[in-house]
Amino acid sequence: MDELFKRLDKIEKLITSQGILMKDVLNFDEGCDYLALSPSHVYKLTSTGGIPHYKPNGKKIYFKRIELDQWLLRNRTTTVDEIESKAASFQLKDGGHKS
Secondary structure, eight states: OHHHHHHHHHHHHHHHHHHHHHOSEEEHHHHHHHHTOOHHHHHHHHHTTOSOOBOTTSSSOEEEHHHHHHHHTOSOOOOHHHHHHHHHHHHHHHTTOOO
């Protein structure tokens, strides 16, 4: 019986996450779920202006899903291959000469 409840809980979470992916605007709880962050951490991010959000009536917090995606993808780290490729291109362009 316990296994059945675990499976039902998993199905419920999958359905909820699918619903979130279909929405353009998320409420606070949905935003926390989408970001996989605790509510206290998300409150801190909103109060410090660390994350884009909306407060249409000055109280409830909402997020645009696309802005959350952009926020999640900020500060990209360059791969070693990309760095090596840029270095090789620079050497070819510069002729490998030091000034």
